[in-house]
Amino acid sequence: MQATLHSADARRAATETSQFPPLESVNRPTVPTEQAAHYVNRRPQTLRGWACAETFPDGLRPIRINGRLAWPVAGIRAVLGVAQ
Secondary structure, three states, X not given: OHHHHHHHHHHHHHHOOOOOOXXXXXXXXXXXXXXXXXXXXXXXXXXXXXXXXXXXOOOOOOEXXXXXXXXXXXXXXXXXXXXX
């Protein structure tokens, strides 16, 4: 019975989407990987792979800050073709 409850909780957590503000309202120069992945409709691990292999789309080069990736909001907008 415990395994069933645990797996149901895990399934619910996996299907819940985290809430990020709309891209139009983001006024920071960079966003973390999870948020950038949400905007470009990819998994965070895909963006990490892009950063590692340096195969990211033009204008979307991440900045490494203390071992973490910060993705430029202007680059995300450029990739999506959204004008500011």
